Amino acid sequence: MNFTWEPLADGISRCRLPFLDVTIGLVWSSAGALLVDTGTTRTEASAVRADAEDLAGREISHVVLTHHHFDHVLGASTFDGAAVYCAPAVAATVTEKAGRLRADAVRYGANPREVDDAIAALRPPQHPTTSEVIDLGERVIILGHPGRGHTDHDLIAVVEGAERTVVFCGDLVEESNDPSIDAESDTTAWPATLDQLLSAGGADAVYVPGHGASVDARFVRRQQQWLAVH
Ligand SMILES: [Zn+2]
Numbered sequence: 001m002n003f004t005w006e007p008l009a010d011g012i013s014r015c016r017l018p019f020l021d022v023t024i025g026l027v028w029s030s031a032g033a034l035l036v037d038t039g040t041t042r043t044e045a046s047a048v049r050a051d052a053e054d055l056a057g058r059e060i061s062h063v064v065l066t067h068h069h070f071d072h073v074l075g076a077s078t079f080d081g082a083a084v085y086c087a088p089a090v091a092a093t094v095t096e097k098a099g100r101l102r103a104d105a106v107r108y109g110a111n112p113r114e115v116d117d118a119i120a121a122l123r124p125p126q127h128p129t130t131s132e133v134i135d136l137g138e139r140v141i142i143l144g145h146p147g148r149g150h151t152d153h154d155l156i157a158v159v160e161g162a163e164r165t166v167v168f169c170g171d172l173v174e175e176s177n178d179p180s181i182d183a184e185s186d187t188t189a190w191p192a193t194l195d196q197l198l199s200a201g202g203a204d205a206v207y208v209p210g211h212g213a214s215v216d217a218r219f220v221r222r223q224q225q226w227l228a229v230h
Contacts, residue, residue: 006214037064042078069171087130098119147190152186154172173194191227
C-alpha cells in the first residue's frame with residue numbers, strides 16, 4: 001500500500017493524502033468501485049488507484065468529485081476508464097478554467113510540471129449532476145447537493161453501510177483546520193446546509209471531512225455553531 005487506509009464499514013474506506021491532508025473515499029462491492037475525490041497530480045492519483053484497486057479487487061468504475069478545487073479534481077485525469085460524476089460547476093471549471101486550477105495548485109505548493117501533466121490529461125466529466133443514486137450492488141451511493149457553503153455546488157456522498165452510514169462531506173466539513181472560507185463561500189447559508197447534511201446521514205453516521213479525521217454528528221454541530229459566528 002502506498003497510503004494508510006482507514007476502514008469505515010464493510011466495503012467503505014478512505015485515506016488521507018500527505019499533500020494538504022485531502023480525503024480520498026473508496027466504496028466497493030460486487031458491481032464496481034467508486035472513488036470520492038482524486039487528489040492533485042497523476043503521480044498521487046496513480047498511487048491512490050493502485051491502493052484502491054488492490055483493496056477493492058476491481059478497477060475503479062466510478063469517480064465522484066465533491067467540488068471544483070484543484071486538490072479534489074486534478075487527479076481525475078488518471079481514471080480514464082471511470083464514469084465521473086460531479087456538479088455542473090465542476091465540469092465547467094475542468095473545461096473552461098484550467099488556468100485557475102493550475103494557479104491555485106501551484107500557489108499551494110504542487111509541482112508545476114505535474115500540474116500541467118494532470119491538466120493535459122483531464123477530460124470533461126461525463127455525468128454533471130446534483131442528485132444521483134449510484135447502485136454498486138451491496139452498496140448504494142446517494143449523491144446530493146445539500147446547499148451552498150464551502151462553494152455554491154458542493155456534493156456529498158451518503159453510503160449506507162451494513163454497520164453504519166458513512167457520509168463523505170467534501171469540504172463542507174473540515175477537521176484538520178477551520179473550514180476553508182473564500183470569496184465563493186457562503187457562510188450565511190452554510191449552517192443550514194449542514195442541517196441538510198446531518199439529516200441525510202443521521203445522528204449515528206460517520207462524517208468524513210474533506211480534510212482531517214472522521215468525525216461524528218456532534219462535531220458537525222459544533223462546526224455549524226462556529227460558522228454561525230464567522
Ligand atoms: Zn475545497
